[in-house]
Amino acid sequence: MAKDKKLVEAITSMDVDFAQWYTDVVKKAELIDYSSVKGCMIIKPDGYAIWENIQNELDRRFKETGVENVYMPMFIPESLLNKEKDHVEGFAPEVAWVTHGGLNPLQERLCVRPTSETLFCDFYKNIIQSYRDLPKVYNQWCSVVRWEKETRPFLRSREFLWQEGHTAHATAEEAEERTVQMLNLYADFCEEVLAMPVVRGQKTEKEKFAGAEATYTIEALMHDGKALQSGTSHNFGDGFAKAFGIQYTDKENKLQHVHQTSWGMTTRLIGAIIMVHGDDSGLVLPPRVAPTQIMVIPIMQHKEGVLDKAAELKDRLAKSGIRVKLDSTDKSPGWKFSEQEMRGIPMRIEVGPKDIEASQCVLVRRDTREKIVVSFDELETKAAELLETIQTEMFERAKAHRDEHIYDAHNYDEFTEIVTNKAGFIRGMWCEDQACEDKIKEDFAATSRCMPFNDQEQIADTCVCCGKPAHKLVYWGKAY
Amino acid sequence: MAKDKKLVEAITSMDVDFAQWYTDVVKKAELIDYSSVKGCMIIKPDGYAIWENIQNELDRRFKETGVENVYMPMFIPESLLNKEKDHVEGFAPEVAWVTHGGLNPLQERLCVRPTSETLFCDFYKNIIQSYRDLPKVYNQWCSVVRWEKETRPFLRSREFLWQEGHTAHATAEEAEERTVQMLNLYADFCEEVLAMPVVRGQKTEKEKFAGAEATYTIEALMHDGKALQSGTSHNFGDGFAKAFGIQYTDKENKLQHVHQTSWGMTTRLIGAIIMVHGDDSGLVLPPRVAPTQIMVIPIMQHKEGVLDKAAELKDRLAKSGIRVKLDSTDKSPGWKFSEQEMRGIPMRIEVGPKDIEASQCVLVRRDTREKIVVSFDELETKAAELLETIQTEMFERAKAHRDEHIYDAHNYDEFTEIVTNKAGFIRGMWCEDQACEDKIKEDFAATSRCMPFNDQEQIADTCVCCGKPAHKLVYWGKAY
Numbered sequence: 039m040a041k042d043k044k045l046v047e048a049i050t051s052m053d054v055d056f057a058q059w060y061t062d063v064v065k066k067a068e069l070i071d072y073s074s075v076k077g078c079m080i081i082k083p084d085g086y087a088i089w090e091n092i093q094n095e096l097d098r099r100f101k102e103t104g105v106e107n108v109y110m111p112m113f114i115p116e117s118l119l120n121k122e123k124d125h126v127e128g129f130a131p132e133v134a135w136v137t138h139g140g141l142n143p144l145q146e147r148l149c150v151r152p153t154s155e156t157l158f159c160d161f162y163k164n165i166i167q168s169y170r171d172l173p174k175v176y177n178q179w180c181s182v183v184r185w186e187k188e189t190r191p192f193l194r195s196r197e198f199l200w201q202e203g204h205t206a207h208a209t210a211e212e213a214e215e216r217t218v219q220m221l222n223l224y225a226d227f228c229e230e231v232l233a234m235p236v237v238r239g240q241k242t243e244k245e246k247f248a249g250a251e252a253t254y255t256i257e258a259l260m261h262d263g264k265a266l267q268s269g270t271s272h273n274f275g276d277g278f279a280k281a282f283g284i285q286y287t288d289k290e291n292k293l294q295h296v297h298q299t300s301w302g303m304t305t306r307l308i309g310a311i312i313m314v315h316g317d318d319s320g321l322v323l324p325p326r327v328a329p330t331q332i333m334v335i336p337i338m339q340h341k342e343g344v345l346d347k348a349a350e351l352k353d354r355l356a357k358s359g360i361r362v363k364l365d366s367t368d369k370s371p372g373w374k375f376s377e378q379e380m381r382g383i384p385m386r387i388e389v390g391p392k393d394i395e396a397s398q399c400v401l402v403r404r405d406t407r408e409k410i411v412v413s414f415d416e417l418e419t420k421a422a423e424l425l426e427t428i429q430t431e432m433f434e435r436a437k438a439h440r441d442e443h444i445y446d447a448h449n450y451d452e453f454t455e456i457v458t459n460k461a462g463f464i465r466g467m468w469c470e471d472q473a474c475e476d477k478i479k480e481d482f483a484a485t486s487r488c489m490p491f492n493d494q495e496q497i498a499d500t501c502v503c504c505g506k507p508a509h510k511l512v513y514w515g516k517a518y
Numbered sequence: 519m520a521k522d523k524k525l526v527e528a529i530t531s532m533d534v535d536f537a538q539w540y541t542d543v544v545k546k547a548e549l550i551d552y553s554s555v556k557g558c559m560i561i562k563p564d565g566y567a568i569w570e571n572i573q574n575e576l577d578r579r580f581k582e583t584g585v586e587n588v589y590m591p592m593f594i595p596e597s598l599l600n601k602e603k604d605h606v607e608g609f610a611p612e613v614a615w616v617t618h619g620g621l622n623p624l625q626e627r628l629c630v631r632p633t634s635e636t637l638f639c640d641f642y643k644n645i646i647q648s649y650r651d652l653p654k655v656y657n658q659w660c661s662v663v664r665w666e667k668e669t670r671p672f673l674r675s676r677e678f679l680w681q682e683g684h685t686a687h688a689t690a691e692e693a694e695e696r697t698v699q700m701l702n703l704y705a706d707f708c709e710e711v712l713a714m715p716v717v718r719g720q721k722t723e724k725e726k727f728a729g730a731e732a733t734y735t736i737e738a739l740m741h742d743g744k745a746l747q748s749g750t751s752h753n754f755g756d757g758f759a760k761a762f763g764i765q766y767t768d769k770e771n772k773l774q775h776v777h778q779t780s781w782g783m784t785t786r787l788i789g790a791i792i793m794v795h796g797d798d799s800g801l802v803l804p805p806r807v808a809p810t811q812i813m814v815i816p817i818m819q820h821k822e823g824v825l826d827k828a829a830e831l832k833d834r835l836a837k838s839g840i841r842v843k844l845d846s847t848d849k850s851p852g853w854k855f856s857e858q859e860m861r862g863i864p865m866r867i868e869v870g871p872k873d874i875e876a877s878q879c880v881l882v883r884r885d886t887r888e889k890i891v892v893s894f895d896e897l898e899t900k901a902a903e904l905l906e907t908i909q910t911e912m913f914e915r916a917k918a919h920r921d922e923h924i925y926d927a928h929n930y931d932e933f934t935e936i937v938t939n940k941a942g943f944i945r946g947m948w949c950e951d952q953a954c955e956d957k958i959k960e961d962f963a964a965t966s967r968c969m970p971f972n973d974q975e976q977i978a979d980t981c982v983c984c985g986k987p988a989h990k991l992v993y994w995g996k997a998y
Contacts, residue, residue, distance in 0.1 A: 074598055074640050075628065078591035083656070086587050107566050111558035112592075112630075112661060112677055113614075118554055131620050134593075136630065138615040139665035139676075148555065150592075150616065150630070160554050176563070180661070181592060185619035196619075197592055 049380075051318050056262040063312055064191045067321040067381050077189040077196035081305070084381060087329035088308055089199060093179060095231055095326075096201065096303065099223055100177055105203060108176045110157045113148040118156045122281040125155060128248020132184045134196075150183040155249065155274075155300060158204035159282035166296060169208055169288050175216070177203040192309035193266075193518050200304035206284065206296040210275065213297035217273040220301040221254040224269035232307065233324040233433040234258050234314050235440050236268060237463070237513055239488030244472050247300075251275035257487045257513060259440040260313035263461020265487045265515035268310055271301035309518075314436050315405075321382025322405055324432050325425040332362040332421060333378045337371050337390030347394050351387060351417060358418040360425070379404060384428050385421070405432055444513075448498045449505065453514075457482045461516070466502030468512040474503035478514065487513045529860075531798050536742040543792055544671045547801040547861050557669040557676035561785070564861060567809030568788055569679060573659065575711055575806075576681065576783065579703055580657055585683060588656045590637045593628040598636045602761040605635060608728020612664045614676075630663040635729065635754075635780060638684035639762035646776060649688055649768050655696070657683040672789035673746075673998050680784035686764065686776040690755065693777035697753040700781040701734040704749035712787065713804040713913040714738050714794050715920050716748060717943070717993055719968030724952050727780075731755035737967045737993060739920045740793035743941020745967045745995035748790055751781035789998075794916050795885075801862025802885055804912050805905040812842040812901060813858045817851050817870030827874050831867060831897060838898040840905070859884060864908050865901070885912055924993075928978045929985065933994075937962045941996070946982030948992040954983035958994065967993045 049062035064070055069085035081089065097107075113136060120126050133149040151157065162174060179201045189195045203220060207213040221238060228234045236256035246253035250272040258268045279285070279295035288294050315322040325331050332355060336348040348364055355362040365374045371388070378386045382404065389399040401410045401421060405428055412420040443462025447453040456464050468474060468486065475486050489510050501508040529542035544550055549565035561569065577587075593616060600606050613629040631637065642654060659681045669675045683700060687693040701718060708714045716736035726733035730752040738748045759765070759775040768774050795802040805811050812835060816828040828844055835842040845854045851868070858866045862884065869879040881890045881901060885908055892900040923942025927933035936944050948954060948966065955966050969990050981988040 071641065071644065073591050073637065074595055075591045075593045078593060080591065080637075080641055081589040083586035083588055086589055089589075090587065106563035107570065108563055109561040109566055109569075109661075109679065111553050111555045111560065112663070113555045113558060115554055133620065134616045134628075135618040136614045137617045140612050140614075148614075157553065157560075161551065161560055164551065181589075183592070199589065 049318070049320065052261065052316075059316075059318075060309075060313060061191070063316055063320050063380075069308065069312075069321075070191045075196075077186060079191050079195050081199075084329060085308060088311070088323070088327060089305055091327045091329065092231075092303075092307060093201075096227060097179075099227060100201075100203070103175075103219065103223065105175050105177045107178060109178055109180070110151075110154050110161065112151050112180070114151055114154075114156055116147045116149065118160060119149055121156060121159075122249050122278055125249035125278075129153065129184075132186065134183050134185055151180075152182055152184045153300075153302070154178070154180075154182075154202055155204065155278060156282075158300075159278050159284060159298075162206050162296065162298075163282050163284045166206060166284055166286050169286055172206060172208045172286060172296065173212065173216075174206045175203070176205070177201055190309075190518075192305055192312075198305050200302050202302045203300060205299045206279075207298070208286070208288065208294070208296065210297045213275070213299050214273055217252070217254060217271045217299045217301070220299070221256065221269070221271040224271070224301070224303060225256045228256060228258065228268060228307075228310075229433060231324070231326045232311055232314075233326075233429055233436060234268070234310060235433065235437040237488060237490055239490040239513065241270075241488060242468075242472075242475060242486045242512070244475050245486060247272045249274060249277060251277065255488050257463075257515075258310055258314060259443055259463060259515075260310070260518070261316070261439070262313070263443050263516075265463065265513075265517040266306070266310050266313070267487070267517065268307060269301070269303045272299060274298040274300065315432060316382070319376075320380035322432070323382035323384055325384045325429045328382065328384050329361065330363050330381075330383050331360050331425055332385045332387060333374075333383045334362065334364045334387045334389065335371060335374045335378065336364075336366065337388055337393075339366065341391045343394060344389070344391060348389050351389060351399060351414075354417060355421060358422065360418075360421060384425060387421070403428055405435075446497050447502050449500075450503055453478075453502050454482075457484055457514075457516075463487065464514040465497060466512060466514055467496065467498045467500060467508035468510045469501035469504055469506045469508040470510055471501075471504070471506075474501055477503055482516075484514050484516050487515050487517065489513075529798070529800060532741065532796075539796075539798075540789075540793060541671070543796055543800050543860075549788065549792075549801075550671045555676075557666060559671050559675050561679075564809060565788060568791070568803070568807060569785055571807045571809065572711075572783075572787060573681075576707060577659075579707060580681075580683070583655075583699065583703065585655050585657045587658060589658055589660070590631075590634050590641065592631050592660070594631055594634075594636055596627045596629065598640060599629055601636060601639075602729050602758055605729035605758075609633065609664075612666065614663050614665055631660075632662055632664045633780075633782070634658070634660075634662075634682055635684065635758060636762075638780075639758050639764060639778075642686050642776065642778075643762050643764045646686060646764055646766050649766055652686060652688045652766060652776065653692065653696075654686045655683070656685065657681055670789075670998075672785055672792075674786075678785050680782050682782045683780060685779045686759075687778070688766070688768065688774070688776065690777045693753055693755070693779050697732070697734060697751045697779045697781070700779070701736065701749070701751040704751070704781070704783060705736045708736060708738065708748060708787075708790075709913060711804070711806045712791055712794075713806075713909055713916060714748070714790060715913065715917040717968060717970055719970040719993065721750075721968060722948075722950075722952075722955060722966045722992070724955050725966060727752045729754060729757060731757065735968050737943075737995075738790055738794060739923055739943060739995075740790070740998070741796070741919070742793070743923050743996075745943065745993075745997040746786070746790050746793070747967070747997065748787060749781070749783045752779060754778040754780065795912060796862070799856075800860035802912070803862035803864055805864045805909045808862065808864050809841065810843050810861075810863050811840050811905055812865045812867060813854075813863045814842065814844045814867045814869065815851055815854045815858065816844075816846065817868055817873075819846065821871045823874060824869070824871060828869050831869060831879060831894075834897060835901060838902065840898075840901060864905060867901070883908055885915075926977050927982050929980075930983055933958075933982050934962075937964055937994075937996075943967065944994040945977060946992060946994055947976065947978045947980060947988035948990045949981035949984055949986045949988040950990055951981075951984065951986075954981055957983055962996075964994050964996050967995050967997065969993075
């Protein structure tokens with residue numbers, strides 16, 4: 039029994055040290071390993087399979103809206119990166135530079151893409167001539183590099199995987215529509231598939247993307263009360279089009295600049311899943327994104343018929359479309375339970391000699407540990423129903439936790455009291471002066487996360503920081 | 519009518535200039551575009567969709583054999599690359615070097631991965647301890663960089679997309695088995711999905727992969743009689759394991775080195791599809807890998823009911839699982855035909871007022887241009903059957919063409935005569951002395967492509983080059 043506990047004891051309790059708990063889970067659930075390249079991670083099979091499920095479902099949703107996938111070079115010539123002023127200022131300090139090809143120095147340095155706006159602009163300039171060529175709604179799945187000083191697995195690493203959508207449109211209205219459409223697609227995906235509630239809103243001028251006219255964001259609340267920016271969608275207006283000369287002739291034969299957007303989601307989402315749903319026994323995966331949804335664990339498997347029955351149950355579930363595995367290794371059942379829990383597999387099925395005699399097995403939920411006895415006859419139906427229930431209740435629980443950690447502040451005293459003593463989102467009005475954002479950041483290391491879309495909600499008419507008249511509601515918080 | 523011909527006229531005839539024909543097709547079929555990074559290409563939606571189909575089908579086949587996907591960093595520290603002597607000699611001259619991160623020079627240069635043996639070895643060294651940890655059968659889908667001097671779209675570019683499998687096994691036998699298994703998986707994939715016949719065999723010492731004990735290869739013959747190496751699988755023995763110290767304790771508690779393999783296929787396959795199946799009207803895609811399998815093209819679409827009927831046919835085919843599109847643009851039918859042919863869409867369906875009156879439509883094969891009148895009742899069945907027929911006959915045609923271009927040479931005079939006047943594979947015995955390979959390469963720029971697996975076939979008992987006793991049959995050829 040002592041040995042059975044070893045796996046769980048290997049991770050720090052969330053309440054003792056959340057950051058250490060996170061690192062322990064990432065490692066013990068076998069999601070990543072460290073590499074000999076500082077700040078770059080190895081994504082192991084269990085981690086990568088989660089990413090594959092995210093990719094498949096996002097890609098399916100993208101394509102339903104007319105997105106086409108392409109692949110752009112991973113290198114950007116320095117002169118190309120320099121074309122849009124705000125953009126280069128935002129990224130130049132954190133890119134990796136290639137200076138030699140083979141044994142020879144390059145004539146011009148190339149950066150490893152931190153994001154591909156400049157490459158897509160250069161491409162669009164060549165392939166867009168007429169209104170008939172519009173819109174272009176392209177996306178790519180790739181890795182990008184940002185030379186971060188401090189790194190954490192999934193949350194902030196020097197190389198990460200993502201998708202980046204880049205679109206070009208004839209009108210400003212169409213570009214705005216696409217920007218919002220993709221933000222909502224991201225939000226629905228997070229809520230429906232990752233069981234993770236998000237706040238949808240707009241970034242302030244200070245927090246928006248380098249080169250964008252407007253940045254929309256979804257912000258999720260982690261278990262420790264910190265915010266995580268989980269996906270962003272940018273409206274570039276015609277700023278990049280003017281810098282790169284991307285023009286088309288409209289129906290009246292007049293030359294116009296295109297309007298552009300970009301939007302991205304990353305492997306950071308895996309970090310979000312861990313920090314929203316995980317517990318002191320390890321990872322807890324929502325069934326829709328779990329690589330393995332059910333682990334069948336035989337009890338007293340040396341007894342005749344037990345392994346056969348366990349394999350039969352597994353085959354039946356697999357045939358019904360459930361992602362299921364059988365753990366028939368020679369480890370003890372207790373050890374197998376710990377492993378299944380550590381890896382976040384949403385459900386296990388226990389089946390032993392007594393169960394077989396009674397033509398039943400035991401379904402155990404990972405999220406609540408509830409045990410449900412199910413007769414063999416009803417296995418497929420009950421298991422599928424329970425996976426759906428787990429998915430729904432994980433979302434509801436995360437939403438309740440999030441809502442319990444949203445606080446309203448009407449003045450700086452209230453703000454100070456909350457930010458000092460509580461962890462979560464603080465809702466407070468803002469006068470739209472960057473000085474107030476700067477002050478809050480300096481005083482408390484808290485930032486404006488977003489101005490929510492349901493903007494009509496005004497909890498006061500003065501700025502939570504300076505007391506001057508204010509019309510914008512802002513979600514403030516400490517962030518990853 | 520003149521205008522309708524423009525698309526086709528834009529490409530050079532194969533017989534006039536095969537290389538120019540290839541470049542024209544790649545561009546006019548909208549597979550790639552050039553980028554402002556020399557030697558790197560942009561893969562456009564139609565090109566990338568072919569790659570997605572290749573990926574999906576290969577990945578499905580991989581997973582059936584127990585392969586798990588992972589993701590490794592794109593950078594390799596110089597000291598890590600240097601660990602295996604043959605390997606570094608093979609790759610160091612053609613890697614891109616990152617020397618700066620952000621504004622600071624790096625302490626150690628990092629190369630952008632040209633292949634990831636060294637990273638996987640470093641990883642395996644950390645995660646393999648016991649025989650219980652074996653085998654490891656990992657794969658990754660990613661891009662790699664090789665600083666080539668001369669580049670051609672898909673065939674040889676400075677960055678390309680691929681998969682690289684890397685495995686570790688307890689015994690030499692198991693490693694050898696996996697090496698051959700993956701080579702056969704590749705060969706079956708090429709023949710069944712890409713309709714491309716291949717010769718399966720082993721590379722000579724001179725041509726094998728840097729650091730491998732044995733390299734197996736599949737070699738395909740392009741329409742111009744040149745060979746294309748289309749996939750390779752390497753058995754490393756325990757060479758890398760010794761260089762990196764990858765050891766495990768076996769069941770008798772003795773320390774052993776693991777045995778390793780690696781195997782890869784790349785976007786080069788798209789170049790192979792073009793050069794095996796294409797014709798003077800453009801691309802010809804095998805149905806199983808075609809992003810769009812059927813284009814429905816309405817005739818006299820301004821007439822009442824025509825567009826509705828065309829859309830109905832398209833919907834019926836889509837529902838039956840066929841990848842189908844409708845071209846309802848305002849271009850002329852002739853122009854639409856040319857575009858469909860240029861893009862290599864395996865079949866088009868023509869439907870006009872007279873067809874509708876007769877409750878029928880016309881199926882036109884891209885490969886043979888044969889027209890088949892089909893009644894609306896039988897649409898789904900006949901279309902699916904015809905796609906299967908096209909797939910089968912494309913393979914048979916490619917195989918007949920390949921077989922017609924295999925020549926036997928029994929001595930150097932015969933070899934000289936064939937290699938000078940004919941294009942194709944030349945079968946000739948080899949004494950296993952590298953001097954003969956060198957001489958053939960120097961005299962004719964031809965190389966040993968492989969020693970075929972069905973080795974018993976001995977067409978002579980003396981070397982085709984030096985006349986000394988010889989036991990190995992070699993396929994010789996000029997290659998891409």
